[in-house]
Amino acid sequence: MKSLLAAATITLLLTGHAAAQISPNPNLRPLHGDIHLSGGFLPDPHDLRVNAGGPIRVGSFRSGCSGYVTEAPTVSVHWSSGSGALPLFFTTTGSDRDPTILVRDPSGAWHCDDDGGDGLNPLFEARNARTGRYDVWVGTFSATRGVATFRITELNNRAGGSAPSYSGPLDPTPRAVVTGRPPNHHLSPRFGIIDLSAGFAPDPYTLNVNAGGNISAGDISSSCRGFISEAPTARLQWEGGAGGLPLLIAARSDGDTTLLLRGPDGSWYCDDDGAGGLNPLFASTVGRSGRYDIWVGRYSQGTISAVLSISELIGNVSTAHRSIDDMSDDEYCEYVDWDDPDCW
Template structure:
């Protein structure tokens, strides 16, 4: 055999023996912390799993554009998913700076670092595929460093900041009091003077329209008894500054607005056929800085 043929054969053998770039991650094995089969519309939502984040392998082994710290060789968890009409959210919550690496059913790699806010990762598919999702929960730091984390799989949204202790907390007493109102109440509107703003970035809630700076405790609480259901329930703010609204409604949903009011930069949130129950309200400022004077209006008739 000539030297040329020998070198060619050696090169061919090396090519056969050389693994593909992503094969240092074990994409075939079931996740270390188990697997689940979920069909769109599943309950309870979110589905959560306690995992250990991090590992000895750089996430760029999955894809050179995947800057998501260090992960284990084997996936943290395996999701077998049957898609419907809803989006799919996969994220994690931890006290450490965690990351997400996902191999989708069609073999694509999707990675994220801080997309969920507060150093928590979140990846989203508006039209998810049916099939197997291999999920690695990683972390930034040094090789082999790990941290406790909670994997979050949802069709509703990303992990709430309430799960991290870094977000607004409706279990706290409201700073400006509360009121009991029943449909048809008078005088309408009910108004409350509030100093808007705080130190928490409302975007950590990972819900549409949640922006600005708010306090940890609610500013105000409405205990609502619905009437005939023919009138809406409207929360709005009047202020000279650019204010925002964050509400945890009677069904536990986070609802936010920035400039949806009638005047200037005022926010407004409207509930049609509002459910009876507790509504916790935060009045924020769009920009970080000093608290700003504002007036919260609760009405069935008008918005500010």
């Protein structure tokens, strides 16, 4: 009897020792298969419903990490970065537990996160995502397993899990019907030429400019607002890509700015408050390659300092300030520095 008990004790010890040595193994077949994606993939985000959690406590494998995972990866992402430079994000949504994430990148480095995304969702971010295989474990904070939606995206522009400033549909800016003489797009741009290609980083690209002038944009087209200069404010030489991201051009300042723009095909566009509040936005869902001549205007005559922004991510150029309809008369006049004729 003593020998049987001793043998059983040794067996339990050996079994426990073996279990303690089990750790996440990237060499095993992923439980939910392989995903093959390239930079600029569509549709974005790419979602996959997965089982989350497992018997292995990640903290015993990687110091400072939380959660429980399986031995085999949840999924393996085979990534080709392409010619763009957008970041790569892994996160979760729609979980019935508090999910966590563990990632082994193509270089063999390990990464983990608990609540870096929205709410209790984790977030892995690769700003310069190298081409290769990313092994991903979707875990749960406690030992109780659950389900979650694993999400891959290049468009998560949320900082610290805060909501983006714009989440609505993107409407392309309509062409303006030109009835008067437009400004001279042959003149050298006052603040230089910008050369950008799809997938540029950092996003947004910004340029400090002076907005406004003495030419009424309303004399060019009845749909245009504000006052502009004869020469373009800036010129964008744009090389579009195959990723399908929009081209977004906006301006912001302490006053009320407007935009007038001539596209590569010679069409004219104008906008007043499309970026939210008193800030204008030109939006093209196609973003064809070529030259864009840009005039940053001011709602009233004169000039004002402004920032021209170019982006492929709507949350980076849409300010989502209060509408002017929500402002009192005093607030509006203070916002536009009392230069609007209605404030006189």
